[in-house]
Amino acid sequence: MMTHAINAIQFKHGVCLQCASRDSLLCAGLGDELLPHLCSRSVQKHLKKGETLFYEGDAANSVFNIKEGVMRIVRLGEDGRRQVLAFLGHGDYLGHTNKTNFTYSAEALTDVELCQFQRSSIESLSQKIPEFDKQFYKLTACLIDDMTDLLFMIGRKNALERVASFLMGMSDKLKKNGSNRCDELWLPMSRIDIADYLGLTLETVSRSISRLKKDGLINVTHAHYITINDHEALGALSRG
Amino acid sequence: MMTHAINAIQFKHGVCLQCASRDSLLCAGLGDELLPHLCSRSVQKHLKKGETLFYEGDAANSVFNIKEGVMRIVRLGEDGRRQVLAFLGHGDYLGHTNKTNFTYSAEALTDVELCQFQRSSIESLSQKIPEFDKQFYKLTACLIDDMTDLLFMIGRKNALERVASFLMGMSDKLKKNGSNRCDELWLPMSRIDIADYLGLTLETVSRSISRLKKDGLINVTHAHYITINDHEALGALSRG
DNA sequence: TACGCTATGTGACGGTTTGTCACGGATTAG
DNA sequence: CTAATCCGTGACAAACCGTCACATAGCGTA
Structure with a gap:
């Protein structure tokens, strides 16, 4: 026993x-x-x-x-x-x-x-x-x-800045966990989840991501796989 | 020594x-x-x-x-x-x-x-x-x-609901501290402070307070002294 | 592999809710 | 008492986002 x-x-x-x-x-x-x-x-x-x-x-x-x-x-x-x-x-x-x-x-x-x-x-x-x-x-x-x-983000940032902040946050988390590929993001959550996290609608999230892609800040290889091309610029955008 | x-x-x-x-x-x-x-x-x-x-x-x-x-x-x-x-x-x-x-x-x-x-x-x-x-x-x-x-409030509530939530929060704090006059609020902060807390502008805060007063949910004896008339209704409003 | 379902991207449109600007009155601080 | 700040309120607009709609892509399942 x-x-x-x-x-x-x-x-x-x-x-x-x-x-x-x-x-x-x-x-x-x-x-x-x-x-x-x-x-x-x-x-x-x-x-x-x-x-x-x-x-x-x-x-x-x-x-x-x-x-x-x-x-x-x-x-x-x-x-x-x-x-x-x-x-x-x-x-x-x-x-x-x-x-x-x-x-x-x-x-x-x-x-x-x-x-x-x-x-x-x-x-x-x-x-x-x-x-x-x-x-x-x-x-x-x-x-x-x-x-x-998150409070500052939701309270005081617009849609594009919020999405940028979200992506930067995902990147920071990778870095914190010791990854050396912190610009290659895997997003397991749906667009609705992201929207409800950022206080937006899924359409607005989708458009913001498209906008970031068009402006060359990110690549969207797949809806759930995003790479950050311009870490600096995305960071600046996320800070307003 | x-x-x-x-x-x-x-x-x-x-x-x-x-x-x-x-x-x-x-x-x-x-x-x-x-x-x-x-x-x-x-x-x-x-x-x-x-x-x-x-x-x-x-x-x-x-x-x-x-x-x-x-x-x-x-x-x-x-x-x-x-x-x-x-x-x-x-x-x-x-x-x-x-x-x-x-x-x-x-x-x-x-x-x-x-x-x-x-x-x-x-x-x-x-x-x-x-x-x-x-x-x-x-x-x-x-x-x-x-x-x-606060996250839920700022992310998902409109201006009137946010102000109602803020007032309920102040009341809850009084209750938590053992006051038996938890409907008589003292607001030491300015309207701008409240606005920046709720992610709004001071005008919107001011209007929301006036609206609550007009609807009889609160009394505003002074800009910084507010009494809650209808605790139930204000709570319901704050919850959406 | 084929099917159906869900998720996503995107367009067009609308409109609601806020923000902006302005000003007069009230309150406070010195 | 006076100046400065804070507050309430009106008029206005307009930005920004939400709503609706639909086509496509992706995914899971059989």
């Missing part, structure tokens, strides 16, 4: 040691010897493309680390208005809220791998893992920084 | 014990016996109305607890576009970022009292104060919740 339990933890520990996200998320900065503390509190989850992790209104008892894949975070208005709050992927943290129920849903745009933690265990993990604090500070701070950018 | 230092801490501890924000912010949930750990790491700050706590671009080495007064958090675009990211007051937490420099400025709309902490000490405070985790989780979560609401 006892050995069984220990083996289980060791197995999970092995999973964590070899995890593609070993150096990001909550586990980053933890020495290998501390990793079991986190592992033993996590549940590995797998979502198929299109599946929903949780719905708006569900009890908010868990938080998640996204290891692989892309998720769409959505809030719906009573009359059907829809706002995509974020696209989250490798290295992102999801579910942090003070409310008892989620005010948004989380859906998989691709197959997704994630770690699930009980909220209660996260709230007190630093006591067992001293190094945890810093990483937790960083993750929440990144979230807040991203939302700050 | 030694006694001097101890007295200083004891004095500060006294300040913290009697603080109006003793039951909110980072100190909430801490027993009186743990309070000195926080106190010894904090610097009390006082700002006069109109003063700036920090500017966009300043080194982000501190975070702040706002004990009293109201602050305006602002991001400026290169061409002068302005987005107010938040109005913060009693019980709010300010300065949480992963960047090395602030991407917004913080200005006092009224006289303000706050506690300043070194970011580095916050990042590792749980190791000394176990109860700190939960409170920190809560503060960052509230921030994220508020920004989520």
Whole structure:
């Protein structure tokens, strides 16, 4: 019985040691010897493309680390208005809220791998893992920084600038994750998703992309594959 | 020398014990016996109305607890576009970022009292104060919740709904702070500030307020003092 | 491979909602 | 008391985006 339990933890520990996200998320900065503390509190989850992790209104008892894949975070208005709050992927943290129920849903745009933690265990993990604090500070701070950018974008930029900002944001994310091909973008989300993220309609998004293509700032090899030709100019446009 | 230092801490501890924000912010949930750990790491700050706590671009080495007064958090675009990211007051937490420099400025709309902490000490405070985790989780979560609401508002609501949401938000804040007169609002910010918060112009804000008054949802006793007559209806309008 | 469905690009058009400009009155600060 | 700032409101327009429509491309499935 006892050995069984220990083996289980060791197995999970092995999973964590070899995890593609070993150096990001909550586990980053933890020495290998501390990793079991986190592992033993996590549940590995797998979502198929299109599946929903949780719905708006569900009890908010868990938080998640996204290891692989892309998720769409959505809030719906009573009359059907829809706002995509974020696209989250490798290295992102999801579910942090003070409310008892989620005010948004989380859906998989691709197959997704994630770690699930009980909220209660996260709230007190630093006591067992001293190094945890810093990483937790960083993750929440990144979230807040991203939302700050998005607020400024939606509040004060026009359609073309918003689309440019969106593309730059996708590029920045690649760079952050260490890619050296940060101008070759894969957009797993639909035009409607992009529109609802930027506070526009899909037609306006489509036209803005066409406009950027016509002006030579980007190439559209495929609706979901875009390359940035002029990183500088796109950045300048995105800043207004 | 030694006694001097101890007295200083004891004095500060006294300040913290009697603080109006003793039951909110980072100190909430801490027993009186743990309070000195926080106190010894904090610097009390006082700002006069109109003063700036920090500017966009300043080194982000501190975070702040706002004990009293109201602050305006602002991001400026290169061409002068302005987005107010938040109005913060009693019980709010300010300065949480992963960047090395602030991407917004913080200005006092009224006289303000706050506690300043070194970011580095916050990042590792749980190791000394176990109860700190939960409170920190809560503060960052509230921030994220508020920004989520604001995103939905700016992305998907029209002018009248935004102004209604803004007023409801001010009312909710009063309620959260335990006021039983949560329909009597004091708005220390100017119409331009409100406009830049909601992604509108001041004229549109002014007209929306007049419209709400005409429709009997609110009373405007003074430009900066508004009472909500029909809490239900205003809430419904704010939700779309 | 063929079929059907969904997603995307694009045109034309409209119009609603805001922004812009202007000015008088109110409020505040010094 | 005075100047400066803030606020409310009217008239106007017009930009910018949304709506509607349809053709095409892409994708999944059988």
